[in-house]
Amino acid sequence: MSGVPLAPQARIDLGAVLLLDAGANTPRVKSRLVGIVPGEFLVLQPLESRPGTMNSIVPGRAIRVRYLWGGRIFGFRCTSFGLSPAPRVLLFLSFPAEIEERNLRKHERVSCALPAALEHEGRTWSGRVLDLSVDGCLCALRTDSDEASLGVARIGVQVGLSLMVPGLEDGVSVRARVRNFAAEAGEARLGLSFESPSESASLAIAAFLDSVHE
Numbered sequence: 001m002s003g004v005p006l007a008p009q010a011r012i013d014l015g016a017v018l019l020l021d022a023g024a025n026t027p028r029v030k031s032r033l034v035g036i037v038p039g040e041f042l043v044l045q046p047l048e049s050r051p052g053t054m055n056s057i058v059p060g061r062a063i064r065v066r067y068l069w070g071g072r073i074f075g076f077r078c079t080s081f082g083l084s085p086a087p088r089v090l091l092f093l094s095f096p097a098e099i100e101e102r103n104l105r106k107h108e109r110v111s112c113a114l115p116a117a118l119e120h121e122g123r124t125w126s127g128r129v130l131d132l133s134v135d136g137c138l139c140a141l142r143t144d145s146d147e148a149s150l151g152v153a154r155i156g157v158q159v160g161l162s163l164m165v166p167g168l169e170d171g172v173s174v175r176a177r178v179r180n181f182a183a184e185a186g187e188a189r190l191g192l193s194f195e196s197p198s199e200s201a202s203l204a205i206a207a208f209l210d211s212v213h214e
Contacts, residue, residue: 006036006076006095006096006099010069010074010099010101011069011070012033012036012067012069012074013033013069014033014034014035014036015032015033015034016032016033016067016068016069016199017030017031017032017033017047017067017068017199017200017203018030018031018032018033018044018065018066018067019031019065019066019067019203019204019207020044020057020063020064020065021063021064021065021066021167021207021211022056022057022061022062022063022064022080023062023064026055026056026167027053027056027167027168027169028167028168028204028207029046029048029053029054029056029057030046030047030048030200030203031044031045031046031047031048031091032044032045032047033067034090036095037095038095039095040095041081041092041093041094041095042078042092042093042094042095042096043090043091043092044090044091044092044093045088045089045090045091046089046091054083054089054091057080057083057091058080058082059080059081059082060079060080061079061080062077062078062079063077063078063079063080063093064076064077065077065078065093065096066102066203066206066207066210067203068199068202068203068206072101072102073101073102073203073206073207073210074099074100074101074102075099075100075102075210076096076097076098076099076100077096077098078093078094078095078096079093079094080092080093080094081093081094102206102210108133108209109131109132109133109137109138110131110132110133110209110212111130111131112129112130112131112132112212113128113129113130114128114129114132114163114164114165114166115128115163115164116128116129116139116161116162116163116164117161117162117163118139118141118152118159118160118161118162118190119159119160119161119162120152120157120158120159120160123152125141125142125143125152125188126141126142127139127140127141127142128140129163130189132163132205132208132209133209134202134205134206134209135193135194136176136179136191136192136193136194137161137163137176137191137192137194138189138190138191138192139161139189139190139192140187140188140189140190141187141188141189141190142186142187143183143186143187143188152178152188152190153178153181153183153188153190154178154181155178155179155180155181156177156178157177157178158175158176158177158178158195159175159176159177159178159192160173160174160175160176161173161174161175161176161192161194165204165205165208166208166211167207167208167211168204172201172204172205173201174194174195174197174198174201175194175195175196175197176192176193176194176195177192177193177195178190178191178192179191179192179193
C-alpha cells in the first residue's frame with residue numbers, strides 16, 4: 001500500500017472512492033479519484049448518475065472531502081474548479097493545502113436514530129439504528145410478537161442491513177452478524193458487527209461519524 005502522497009503524512013490510491021460534501025444540506029457525492037497533478041488539482045469521476053446530484057458542485061464552491069486509506073479516514077477542504085462534460089463527466093478540485101487524519105476510535109459508538117431494515121432468509125424487518133460505530137451497531141426492530149423475531153435474533157446469524165445515512169440518498173448496505181440480542185414488548189434489539197463492508201459503505205459510515213464529532 002504505497003499510495004500517492006498528498007501531504008507529508010497522508011497518501012491516497014488512484015481509484016479510491018472519495019465522499020464530497022458541499023454543505024448547506026446538499027447530498028454527499030461519491031466520486032472516484034482518477035488523476036492527480038501534484039500541487040495543482042485532483043481529477044475525479046463522479047459515481048452518481050441521478051439528475052441534479054452534481055448541482056451543488058459548482059465552480060468556486062468550497063468542498064469537504066473524506067476518504068479511506070489503510071483503514072484510516074482522512075479529510076481535507078478544497079475548491080471546485082467545475083465539471084468537464086465530455087468525453088465523460090470529470091470533476092476538478094483544487095489540490096489540498098492540508099490533510100487531516102480523523103480520529104475515529106474503532107469501537108466508539110455514536111447515538112443516533114437512523115431508519116434501517118434487516119433482511120434474513122427472504123424476510124425483512126423495519127426498524128432503526130440506535131447507535132453506530134465503524135465496526136457495528138445496535139439495531140432495534142419492531143416485531144408483531146416475540147416469536148416473530150426469533151428467526152433473526154440468534155447469536156451468530158448473518159443478516160443484511162440497510163440504513164439511511166444523512167446526506168446519502170441511496171443509504172448504505174452491509175452484511176452483519178448478530179452478536180447479542182434482547183427482545184421485549186414487541187421490539188428486538190440486536191447488537192451487530194459488520195462483516196467486510198465495501199469501501200463505499202465504510203466511507204459513508206465513517207464520514208457520518210466524523211460529521212457528528214465536528
